[in-house]
Amino acid sequence: MRRVVFVIACVVAVLSMMAQETTVKLGHWSVSVEETTGKATIEHDGKVVIAKSEAEWGLNGAVATFSSFSNITIEQADWQDEFGSGKRVAVSGKTTTEPITTITHTYYIYSDKDYLLTDVVLESNSELEINYIAPIHTQSSSRMLDAGTCYHLWVPFDNDEWVRYKTTKFGSTHDTSYEVTALFNNDTRRGLVVGSIEHDTWKTGIDATTQSDNSMSSMRIYNGAASFAGTRDIDPHGAVKAQEISSSKIMVGCFADWRRGMECYADLCATVHPQLPFAGAKPFGWNSWGVIQQNITRKQATDVSDFFADSLQSVGFHTEDNVVYIGLDSYWDNLSLRDHKAFVRQCKENGQKAGIYWTPFVDWGNYAQGVLPDGSTHGDAWLRDSSGTPLKRTGATAFDPTHPGTQARIKKQLEQFVEWGYEFIKLDFMIHGILEGQHYDKNVHTGVQAYNVGMQYIADLIGDKMFINLSIAPLFPAHYAHSRRIACDAYASLGNSEYTLNSTAYAWWLDHCYSYNDADNVVMKNERIGVNRVRFTSSYITGIVILGDELTDEGDAGAKERVPELAANNEMVQMAYQTKAFYPVDAIEGSYAPNLFMYTVADTTYLAALNYTSQRHKFDFNFDRLGLISGNEYVVRELWTGQEAVVAESYEEIVPRSDAAVYKIYPRSANHNVEAIPGNTTRCYYDTYVGEVRVKGEYLLQESRVYNASGACVATVHGEHDAVDVNRLPSGVYLLQAIDSAGGSHTLKFVK
Numbered sequence: 001m002r003r004v005v006f007v008i009a010c011v012v013a014v015l016s017m018m019a020q021e022t023t024v025k026l027g028h029w030s031v032s033v034e035e036t037t038g039k040a041t042i043e044h045d046g047k048v049v050i051a052k053s054e055a056e057w058g059l060n061g062a063v064a065t066f067s068s069f070s071n072i073t074i075e076q077a078d079w080q081d082e083f084g085s086g087k088r089v090a091v092s093g094k095t096t097t098e099p100i101t102t103i104t105h106t107y108y109i110y111s112d113k114d115y116l117l118t119d120v121v122l123e124s125n126s127e128l129e130i131n132y133i134a135p136i137h138t139q140s141s142s143r144m145l146d147a148g149t150c151y152h153l154w155v156p157f158d159n160d161e162w163v164r165y166k167t168t169k170f171g172s173t174h175d176t177s178y179e180v181t182a183l184f185n186n187d188t189r190r191g192l193v194v195g196s197i198e199h200d201t202w203k204t205g206i207d208a209t210t211q212s213d214n215s216m217s218s219m220r221i222y223n224g225a226a227s228f229a230g231t232r233d234i235d236p237h238g239a240v241k242a243q244e245i246s247s248s249k250i251m252v253g254c255f256a257d258w259r260r261g262m263e264c265y266a267d268l269c270a271t272v273h274p275q276l277p278f279a280g281a282k283p284f285g286w287n288s289w290g291v292i293q294q295n296i297t298r299k300q301a302t303d304v305s306d307f308f309a310d311s312l313q314s315v316g317f318h319t320e321d322n323v324v325y326i327g328l329d330s331y332w333d334n335l336s337l338r339d340h341k342a343f344v345r346q347c348k349e350n351g352q353k354a355g356i357y358w359t360p361f362v363d364w365g366n367y368a369q370g371v372l373p374d375g376s377t378h379g380d381a382w383l384r385d386s387s388g389t390p391l392k393r394t395g396a397t398a399f400d401p402t403h404p405g406t407q408a409r410i411k412k413q414l415e416q417f418v419e420w421g422y423e424f425i426k427l428d429f430m431i432h433g434i435l436e437g438q439h440y441d442k443n444v445h446t447g448v449q450a451y452n453v454g455m456q457y458i459a460d461l462i463g464d465k466m467f468i469n470l471s472i473a474p475l476f477p478a479h480y481a482h483s484r485r486i487a488c489d490a491y492a493s494l495g496n497s498e499y500t501l502n503s504t505a506y507a508w509w510l511d512h513c514y515s516y517n518d519a520d521n522v523v524m525k526n527e528r529i530g531v532n533r534v535r536f537t538s539s540y541i542t543g544i545v546i547l548g549d550e551l552t553d554e555g556d557a558g559a560k561e562r563v564p565e566l567a568a569n570n571e572m573v574q575m576a577y578q579t580k581a582f583y584p585v586d587a588i589e590g591s592y593a594p595n596l597f598m599y600t601v602a603d604t605t606y607l608a609a610l611n612y613t614s615q616r617h618k619f620d621f622n623f624d625r626l627g628l629i630s631g632n633e634y635v636v637r638e639l640w641t642g643q644e645a646v647v648a649e650s651y652e653e654i655v656p657r658s659d660a661a662v663y664k665i666y667p668r669s670a671n672h673n674v675e676a677i678p679g680n681t682t683r684c685y686y687d688t689y690v691g692e693v694r695v696k697g698e699y700l701l702q703e704s705r706v707y708n709a710s711g712a713c714v715a716t717v718h719g720e721h722d723a724v725d726v727n728r729l730p731s732g733v734y735l736l737q738a739i740d741s742a743g744g745s746h747t748l749k750f751v752k
Helices: 002-019 258-272 298-315 337-349 404-420 430-434 447-462 494-512 529-540 557-567 570-578
Strands: 021-026 029-034 040-044 047-053 056-059 062-065 073-081 084-094 101-110 115-130 132-138 150-154 166-169 180-185 191-196 204-210 216-223 240-246 250-255 284-287 324-327 352-358 396-398 424-427 467-470 483-485 516-518 543-547 596-601 604-611 617-621 634-638 644-647 651-655 659-667 682-687 692-697 701-707 713-721 723-725 733-740 745-751
Touching (some): 021 073, 021 101, 029 084, 029 101, 040 101, 047 132, 056 115, 073 101, 132 250, 150 204, 180 204, 180 258, 191 204, 191 216, 191 258, 250 258, 258 494, 284 298, 284 352, 298 324, 298 352, 298 557, 324 424, 337 352, 352 404, 396 430, 404 447, 430 447, 447 467, 494 516, 494 529, 494 596, 529 557, 529 570, 529 604, 570 659, 570 682, 604 651, 651 659, 682 745, 701 723, 713 723
Parallel strands (some): 284 324, 284 543, 324 352, 424 467, 467 483, 483 516, 516 543
Antiparallel strands (some): 021 029, 029 040, 040 047, 056 132, 084 101, 101 115, 115 240, 115 250, 132 216, 150 166, 150 180, 191 250, 204 216, 604 659, 617 651, 634 644, 634 659, 682 692, 692 723, 701 713, 733 745
């Protein structure tokens, strides 16, 4: 009997312990918090996503958790912020020893979102010193992914040293991912996407271990990630010193398609810090580092400007607002002041904008006694590690972004570029500015804080005067530049294109944070035509389009013949106008690029098929994977060759060795042909990205009328104009009838 009583008592005790938790359910989400430990279990649609997670915080390895507290409280309240409306669940505890510190771990649950957010705040009666906070830390198993091939995505901190993104199968060893990662089923596409959406203070690392049964056995999402291999740092992550210290806000999202999850993550980052405004169109142009490099001269630069005007702009290779950017890279100082002004003037006469290059946080001379514009020396402004040693990367010393001398140097050089007339700038080796070290501004404690100071200074000087393009840069923060190199240097080879597309495949979503991605210089030199098509395609499906061959009077004759041949493909140019970065149809295991990329605009799907091998490759175009409807007839038009077919079910295509094909797929009932512009004629087309019917060619429109499917006129524009705004019109089929200023008539059927 005593044994039975004892067992019953134990059961009652266990049930009592199990009952000591608070559960909040809203929309897809449920968060259950243990009242005695503060550990939280997060569920999505009834499946455990993260089990028994508890926050950690500390300094240099000395870590505290909620488990040591005995006075935990849980409060919930209605909540609304810029991300949505729902519930706020705050788990708080207080230390019993000095300094008396209150720790609040908050979960933000939204009624109609596929994500929730969480953060940790430490508040003390005296100054705290913290360089580690983990809002998510669990060593309990969970499984939200179904049977199938499941991957962990590794995201690098920056794009230095030709780093590659990498997927590893569940059950493998996964490296620390930076800022964001995805754990997803490649068959169903269902996935978990987690990451930091704030990038003001911390470098964020994400560690996960998985099992071959598609379960996750541990996860840690933490601020304070710093290592030589991962973030290029020698010193530990800087310690924040304040009476109130906050973690980054962390997104935990479950998505039917992990690709949409990555885009959602990027959109949240851009909600915190919106993109740097840019009123122009996606840049097309040229950069001297493709082939000429250190040999750049004024004559070569002006030759290229003239080549573009004569051979490329005239065949339609330019931005949507009829501009190209001609950019000088490193060694621009080969040119004199007079040369620079003459070059800029030549570009303007040719309907172009001139571009320039600089490294704001790098001292290539490593000369400590050099004098900066404010009178301080280079040595004064160098960034140093904890022992006082100047920090170097790639043979160059890093300038401290917070030092007045660094900022005076930046101000002098950028104002000079603006005065010379430059309107595009490539800022390179930006990783130097985000290293951990000892900063001049004692209110700046971390590399990320210092980088924000330096980049804000640059954006304030030229953000509204020049297009800012970053290279060798961290992924975040993103709101100080208009574009960022998606990978490291790339030139003409097939391997260079494949390397670049590895980054496009797993970081296409960055153009939700920046205006555009950049696939680096498109170079034709010494490669066969198929390899050239791959290189062109890699740029068109990534972002801005910047050529790089020696297009001078004495330059490579083959390149000068090949470039106009490929650049004159107006359908490819129009595709680039209408699309952002393409995303992978499917991920593949390892650190290579997938073969298939896609992008959908209205009822049109663009599909890029790339063959990186020396043999013909047969591609399976699966309707389900592409979002097409079996039984419906689609026109499939290959844009490089102009070949067309009509298909109604999944089919196969063969792409030649070391070559690329780009398919435009749209319902047979629609008319989506985009014809090349012969001579100085005028053509109208529908730009789905901005929701406008636009005119391209010599003449503006004089009068435009838009009719709906019932024949009713729903929009009229009188007077000279180059676009008709149809954003306010509901979805449907429309007909444009327009007269241009030369008396020509135009009819365009389009689907909104």
